[in-house]
Amino acid sequence: MHRELTGEGLVFKIGRFREHDCWVRFLSPALGLVTAFAFGGSKSRRRFGGCLDILNRVLFTIRFFPNKDYYCLEEGTLLQGFARLRRDLGRQGLAANCMQFVQALHVDAQSAPAIHALLLETLEVLDQSDQVSRIFPQFFRAKMCFDQGFAPQFGVCASCGKSISAMDATLALDMGRFFCPRCAPASAKNLRVGAEAHASLQRIAATGPRQWDDSRLSRSACADVYRVVDGYVQRHLGLRWKQGRFTTA
Structure with missing residues (x-):
């Protein structure tokens, strides 16, 4: 049968x-x-x-x-x-990194529709866009993590409610929340996030791959995005990038 x-x-x-x-x-x-x-x-x-x-x-x-x-x-x-992905080895590498991340998640039938749609749009952007961000895989990982229900509340301090959209903030990894400098809890797992990176992550959470243009992101903001996404994915999805592949944290 x-x-x-x-x-x-x-x-x-x-x-x-x-x-x-x-x-x-x-x-x-x-x-x-x-x-x-x-x-x-x-x-x-x-x-x-x-x-x-x-x-x-x-x-x-x-x-x-x-x-x-x-x-x-x-x-x-x-x-x-x-x-184009077959001709351009650089873009092919970005696509392969995103696909490796999906494989590491062990996608089941329940989560498959959203993940498939996100990955398909990601591949189309990598294949068709004139310019592609060098940290596009980090954006993809962040979006995957946020869409799995782990998105923090952006723009306001989780303690006092003050707007933090235009200032440096602290992300408490163990809590998955942003705090203003005054309210940040004492923890070794806190990450400082500059205003530029904070705004970029907020845009990723609210949009799809076609809107992920980091051409104006400074080098320090890119570094912030790297640190936040790596720490956030390790904390909430239990995965880390090590020696060219994703492993269980």
Whole structure:
């Protein structure tokens, strides 16, 4: 017995386990991050037509076998190929970093629609925009963390309610809250955040990747964003970047 469905997926990884057979790791908005077998996938032009490649967005016909708990790809049609990402190694590296982060989260079916939509828009921006931020992966991680329910309240002190939009603030990582300099609690896990970085993070929380332009961010603000996002993701999602990959903190 099996169940058949049709849906799109973003291809993350591909491997071969026999001469003509493949396994495909892809992100589906309906299923989450799953691995499926594509029997004959490395040679069948009729069934897959060159769509089995990393960074492809593909419409798959999928069979799920509940008794054996595995997915099988019957055929695929290429929807989007992100040609510029394949030519530009710098942008390709930014995309790969975002995809690595998604893989580290172990996306399930419940969280998949929002994460798939965010990653798809991210890849489109990296593929189409004239200029791309060098800290775009940090923005992506921040947005993922905020969308998982861990967004702090920006713009006001969590203690006295004073507006802190135009001043340096303190982010208490263990509490996930911003404080003005006067109300900041004593903690080794506090991070000072400049007004410029604070405003940038607030914009990330409220918008999508097409609005993430940091071309005017100073070097110090970029450094603040790095520190805040790394600390925040480690504290709330339990992940840290180490030796070229994400590991459990």
